[in-house]
Amino acid sequence: MYILKLGGSILTKKDSSKGEIDSDNLKRLAKEIKESAVTNLVIVHGAGSFGHPPAKKYKIGEKFAPEEYSQKRIGFTLTENEVKRLNMLICEALIDMELPVIAIPPSSVMTSSNKRVNSFNSTLVKKYLEKGYIPVMFGDVVLDDELEMAVISGDQIIQILAKELEATNVILSTDVDGVYNKNPKTHDDAIFFDKFTSLEDLETFEGSTSVDVTGGMVGKIKELLALADIGIDSMIINANKENNIYKALKNEKVKGTIISKR
Numbered sequence: 040m041y042i043l044k045l046g047g048s049i050l051t052k053k054d055s056s057k058g059e060i061d062s063d064n065l066k067r068l069a070k071e072i073k074e075s076a077v078t079n080l081v082i083v084h085g086a087g088s089f090g091h092p093p094a095k096k097y098k099i100g101e102k103f104a105p106e107e108y109s110q111k112r113i114g115f116t117l118t119e120n121e122v123k124r125l126n127m128l129i130c131e132a133l134i135d136m137e138l139p140v141i142a143i144p145p146s147s148v149m150t151s152s153n154k155r156v157n158s159f160n161s162t163l164v165k166k167y168l169e170k171g172y173i174p175v176m177f178g179d180v181v182l183d184d185e186l187e188m189a190v191i192s193g194d195q196i197i198q199i200l201a202k203e204l205e206a207t208n209v210i211l212s213t214d215v216d217g218v219y220n221k222n223p224k225t226h227d228d229a230i231f232f233d234k235f236t237s238l239e240d241l242e243t244f245e246g247s248t249s250v251d252v253t254g255g256m257v258g259k260i261k262e263l264l265a266l267a268d269i270g271i272d273s274m275i276i277n278a279n280k281e282n283n284i285y286k287a288l289k290n291e292k293v294k295g296t297i298i299s300k301r
């Protein structure tokens with residue numbers, strides 16, 4: 040089965056201070072998914088410029104004093120509502136292409152402990168898959184056993200889903216070709232990795248430059264290396280390049296970084 044992540048950086052104008060969709064990219068990607076005719080697919084999308092500003096403003100995931108609780112709770116619901124707004128726009132574009140998508144918000148089916156998912160009942164996701172639907176999940180806020188509330192990135196959700204559903208093809212799309220030794224957006228001399236196998240290489244890495252409370256490229260690699268550890272390979276590709284998603288879903292060759300221990 041296939042898991043496809045659509046990065047917040049391609050679906051939204053990520054540097055925007057409020058939620059702004061990139062509708063051209065969204066339409067094109069919906070078309071590419073449709074044309075690939077892939078079945079047995081789960082889509083995960085990031086929160087981009089919709090989720091990050093409120094999560095940052097209300098410092099969701101940071102420790103807080105008891106008297107701040109009611110404000111925090113509003114921040115939690117506001118963030119959830121923003122990512123749901125993005126999710127609705129994405130689902131609308133996919134349904135326009137006659138793709139049978141069904142949103143499954145992580146805040147409704149997952150909890151975490153210190154920002155790591157500790158419970159997820161996948162029964163419903165499996166049931167929708169069996170019936171030919173395309174479940175859509177996204178970076179979201181969840182109740183956290185230690186911190187009361189946390190932000191869970193789309194990238195962490197990919198890891199949880201891939202394990203739970205025993206995915207055979209895990210494709211993460213973002214706005215760069217894959218993993219480099221440093222941020223290719225700020226370094227012309229960044230070196231591209233066709234394959235990435237270990238965390239040691241991360242020590243020379245720079246963090247993501249975008250407003251991203253969930254860790255950017257470094258966060259992605261950590262999640263994907265955890266999958267590689269249990270034998271599930273994945274790839275990071277650039278969805279800004281036309282037909283990359285189509286080709287990846289058709290198992291055709293695409294420039295990208297394979298995360299694998301093999």
Ligand code: ADP
Pocket residue numbers: 045046047048049085087212213214215217218219220221222223224244245246247248249251254255256257
């Ligand atoms: P998305 O929102 O698509 O999930 P992120 O913005 O979280 O993606 O992460 C992708 C970004 O990470 C890229 O746009 C790139 O600028 C940045 N980045 C930082 N370091 C690296 C690196 N070493 N290799 C590739 N990209 C990197």
